[in-house]
Each structure stands twice: as structure tokens, then as C-alpha cells.
Amino acid sequence: EVQLVESGGGLVKPGGSLRLSCAASGFTFSSYSMNWVRQAPGKGLEWVSSISSSSSYIYYADSVKGRFTISRDNAKNSLYLQMNSLRAEDTAVYYCACSIAVAAAFDYWGQGTLVTVSS
Amino acid sequence: DIQLTQSPSFLSASVGDRVTITCRASQGISSYLAWYQQKPGKAPKLLIYAASTLQSGVPSRFSGSGSGTEFTLTISSLQPEDFATYYCQQLNSYLFTFGGGTKVEIK
Numbered sequence: 001e002v003q004l005v006e007s008g009g010g011l012v013k014p015g016g017s018l019r020l021s022c023a024a025s026g027f028t029f030s031s032y033s034m035n036w037v038r039q040a041p042g043k044g045l046e047w048v049s050s051i052s053s054s055s056s057y058i059y060y061a062d063s064v065k066g067r068f069t070i071s072r073d074n075a076k077n078s079l080y081l082q083m084n085s086l087r088a089e090d091t092a093v094y095y096c097a098c099s100i101a102v103a104a105a106f107d108y109w110g111q112g113t114l115v116t117v118s119s
Numbered sequence: 120d121i122q123l124t125q126s127p128s129f130l131s132a133s134v135g136d137r138v139t140i141t142c143r144a145s146q147g148i149s150s151y152l153a154w155y156q157q158k159p160g161k162a163p164k165l166l167i168y169a170a171s172t173l174q175s176g177v178p179s180r181f182s183g184s185g186s187g188t189e190f191t192l193t194i195s196s197l198q199p200e201d202f203a204t205y206y207c208q209q210l211n212s213y214l215f216t217f218g219g220g221t222k223v224e225i226k
Contacts, residue, residue, distance in 0.1 A: 044220040045220070046217065047208075050215065059213045059214060095163075097162075102168045103168075104153065105174075105208070105210065106208070109164075
């Protein structure tokens with residue numbers, strides 16, 4: 001069974017940093033691109049970042065470029081999101097997601113981890 | 120960047136109604152469009168991919184159509200469990216944008 005479990009969320013002050021993790025199981029993690037998607041309270045979904053299977057290709061939304069860094073450790077079946085210079089508008093539930101059984105869609109999602117940026 | 124505009128943003132409907140949601144892309148995306156359903160406090164669930172392919176396990180009352188810049192999600196007969204928020208997503212470019220969402224509520 002495919003499982004994606006996010007962790008690392010919490011309360012952080014503006015300007016602070018936080019590192020999110022996503023532990024993957026039930027599939028060959030090293031073969032698939034991975035993604036982060038976020039959702040601010042009461043708002044819609046926002047794609048944040050993607051990383052290819054071997055980390056050769058990395059993409060960011062303009063809203064986080066230069067502040068967030070996506071990475072992965074295929075030996076540990078884990079995806080990460082290092083978030084620096086956090087702002088109030090980064091407050092959201094952060095989901096990791098991937099495309100496994102289908103192409104061009106996110107068919108598996110984690111349960112999400114809440115990041116709150118507030119003083 | 121490709122923008123996706125969903126309409127309507129809010130829809131009030133009754134059980135048994137036929138419901139149609141539209142997603143328009145700011146430039147052509149071929150058929151690289153997916154639809155998701157999200158219920159409060161839950162992760163999104165994939166309904167449709169490649170514009171019209173039903174995800175395994177999704178009821179056949181859901182269908183998708185379109186290509187290029189205009190897409191639709193149709194629920195042929197709305198069921199109580201379908202009251203949720205629906206999002207489209209484009210995967211034509213590597214900035215995988217989502218539409219703003221359509222909340223379907225009970226009339």
C-alpha cells in the first residue's frame with residue numbers, strides 16, 4: 001500500500017525556518033518524481049515545488065523561489081522541503097504528492113502537515 | 120505561467136441534479152488536465168486525469184471532457200457524498216497550477 005506521511009510542521013516566527021519531511025513507502029520511491037502542494041486556511045490548492053526521481057530537475061512556484069528548497073534522499077525514501085525566510089502568507093497545510101499509477105496527475109497524497117507562521 | 124480559471128466558484132445544487140464545472144486555461148494544455156475532489160480536513164482525491172480518463176474506483180457519474188483551453192467536469196446525478204470542493208490542475212508545463220476551486224453545496 002502506498003503511504004506518504006508528512007512531518008515537521010509547527011509554529012514558527014516570521015523570518016524563521018522549518019524543514020518538512022515526507023516519508024514514503026509501498027512503492028519504489030527512487031523511480032518517481034515528487035511534489036509539494038500547500039493550502040492556506042480556507043483557500044485553494046497551490047503547487048509549491050517538484051523534484052524529479054534523480055533530483056536532476058527541480059521546479060518552484062514563483063511565490064517560494066529563492067526561499068524554499070526541495071530535496072530527496074532515495075536511500076531513506078524521503079522527500080524534504082527546507083523553508084527559509086518564512087512569511088505569514090506561507091501559513092498552510094503542506095502536502096506531499098506523487099504520480100505513480102497514472103501519468104500527469106497526482107494520484108497519491110499524504111495527510112498534510114500544518115505550518116503556522118506567526119509572531 | 121499557465122493560469123486556470125474555474126467557474127463557478129460556488130454552486131448550490133440538489134441531490135440528483137446534473138452539475139457541470141468549467142476550467143479554462145490561459146493557453147493550450149492539450150489534454151494535460153486533472154480534476155480532484157476535496158472534503159474538509161482531507162487531502163485531495165484524484166477523480167479524472169488526461170482530461171477525460173476516470174481514475175480507478177471513481178463512480179461513473181463523474182466524467183471529464185475538453186482539450187486545449189476549455190475543460191469540463193460533469194457529475195451526472197449528484198449524490199450526498201459529492202458535496203465537496205473540486206479543483207482542476209494543469210500538468211502541461213512544469214509549474215503545475217491549480218484552478219481556484221468550485222465548492223458544491225446542498226441547496
